Amino acid sequence: MTLLQIEDLKCHYITDTGAVKAVDGISFGLERGEILGIVGESGSGKTTIALSIMGVLPANAQCSGTIRYDGTELSSLPEHEKDTFRWNDIAIVFQNSLEVLNPVMTVGMQVCEPMVSHKGLSIREARKKCAELFSRVGLDTVWMDAYPHQLSGGMRQRALLAMALSCGPEVLILDEVTSSLDAFARKELQEMLLDLQGGQGYSMIVISHDITFVSSIASRMIVLYAGKVMETGPTQDVIRSPRHPYTRGLINSTPDIFIYKDMWGIPGESPTGEHHAGCPFGARCTQSIDVCRQVSPQLTACGDGREIACHRGGIATLMAAKSIEFSYHLPDRRSVRAVDGVDLDVGEGEVLAIVGQTGSGKSTLAHVLAGVIHPDSGEVSFMDGKVHGGNNGHGFGGIQIVFQDPFSATSNRFTVLDAVREPLDINDIGNQEEQLDMTKNALELVRLPSSDLFLSKYCSELSGGQRQRVALARAMIMRPKLLIADEITSALDVSTAANTLRLLKGLQNRRGFAMIYISHDLSLTLKIADRIAVMKSGRIVEVGNAHDVMLAPYDEYTKQLVGSRIGFCCHSHHNKKT
């Protein structure tokens, strides 16, 4: 049953310059014995929620909405009655810092204090209880007589936890409890909290920007952005396949979840709380449409106990391929089926890697998806239009493809300028100067010099890495919504390949385009891919979250492929969960 129910909670901080909407209409419920995680970047309103539940918001805060605890409406209670709920029913563990504890009182005294004032215990009884609590949180009782500054960060956090537990509350609110803890202390705290929840039936709300910590203990999580709920759902599902672009960005910024993947922050700044129409994440979103700028999306259920606030219904499908087939006809009238009934979809801003051996049909599939060759049967749709017979490469915001061989990707006779601006030339975009500017920008984007000297160089004078980047600049000049990179690093040496790949992923992150990355190199794809599709003899045998595919493959072929990696060390990090 729902222990704590929050409905349409709004908290505005009134400042001299206007109102800051810290929390903007949030509703959620906490079941008995559940751990609920609330994550979000700093400034997203997490702590304000905690404070408003506790009823200890600063004086300049204006709150509306209902907070119901076990049937009792908390927000309408007079202050002294709220007080009985605090500590006795709901207790908060503050973020560890020296300021939270009184520096001139011993830690023991501070833990005893709420027991004396709320439960009416005598000092002696309280001290006895305090010793119990200390051992429960794994703190030696000798520290009861120590002053806060004499304790380490981890110890202080335990003391704060003991303080929160002192009056035997039902609900614990933990606000950024891990931020100053080292890895060991964090791990101990995680185990302790799980023990408190499992063994002693506490309900908890864990508030943190540390998505790793939250995901390791919470069974359900709420993703908060600018005072609004972006996505909620069972933790496993949210982490494995985030539906909201913001959630995905948050996960991509976290090194611990998918440990082989490079981390990339969400570009842009989070809003500072000024009033604005439309989706709060709109400005940083890669898939925002007109309605996103005008109306703020409502949280709506999307199945499997998940809810999401997005006009596009979460990460939108950018490209979908259905039963694609393609055969090559050999001169002796035999034909080779290179792509054999492939279904595939790519979301907005997603990096999908297609991995497979040489000759598995990856490149053919890439060409079909780009619309460069026509499939024998099947259909590829891109942003609600068909790819074949369409003109997705002709204008801005379409599909672009970068080819495997840098030396044939650009003509030897073309200068860098001519090569990069060719798509503009073909489509009659801009005059000479505009084209020159755009070319220079594109070259800067791919970290190539944009000097006149370089612009007038012939492509044949460039190195493989440079030529590949020129080809990339040519693709980028069309500002693609989907970039298909067909083994673009295979012809380059390791260092150049690493640079090119990081550059590409950086561009992807910054520009927010989706990418299909074709490769035979598993380790490389693991660094950048959100999802991996494994291809064998023209079929996709397995597709899923990059780490799942790589660390726990279910298909025999994928297992072989994973096993064929040199120096692979088996790591089952994220399987250790509640």
Place this chain on the structure above:
Amino acid sequence: MSVEQPVITSAPHPVNIRKMLDGVGNTTSKFTIEGKMAMIGLLIFVMMAIFAPFFAMYPPGKITGESLEPPGSAHLLGTDELGMDIWAQICYGARTSLVIGLAVATIAGFGGGILGILAGYQGGSIDQVLMRVIDVTMSLPSFPLLIVISAFLGPSIFTVIIILVLFSWAKPARIARSQTLAIRSQAYITAARHYGANPWYVIRKHILPEILPILIVSLIGISSYAIIAEAGLAFLGLGDPTSKSWGMMMNYAIRFSAIYFTPYWLWWLIPPLIALIALLLCLAFLSRDLERVLDPKLRALEGVK
């Protein structure tokens, strides 16, 4: 030079003209000594043809001296049986040879080249049909047919050009087609088409500039073939009798009864023969050098940069 002139003017893009001029300069500087000599020789022939009235001193079709005068100060190479100046005839003959060589090479080379590019680019049935036509054209015995057709159509410089074009377009077409097929599969063509380039753009910007050097070499080959064929036809009496041509001169000289019993053949038969051989040698050397410089495969083999 003269052979390259039309190439420059028909360059596909104004910006490319400068590039191509630079290219011509670069190309000639990489020539061997024979190649350079051939260039100079060719230049002399071109001058002779253009400024024929100026060089010749006499009009070629007028009787300006005694019959069969030996070479002397009045007539540099003497006169023929009608008393017409041999040197003047050689000069005007160069005109005929070069015009026919140039015209045939240009029409057959570019016409065939464009046909080949289109067939190679478009593929499919157009390609199949063209290939069969090329096969037929190339397998026909050209010279006997030439003789028969020109005998039928009657002698005129225009018919000669048309006939020669009909027999020499196949080779450049075949070269252009195979090159187009090779270039068409390059990734940058795929990219350009993906960006929405129409066939015209791809041919103009990518295929034509790459095929041109190879086409030029075959152009020279065609022009020497045309010059020989024209001389041959004229020698057999199938040329235009009103025009002055080296083949025609030899024809008249040979027809002069018992010319070998007289010293006349020395200044009547030998000069047109030497002129013809010299022109063909120049073209051959030039073609060999151009091929060496322009063909990337040969360039790689010889290490020429």
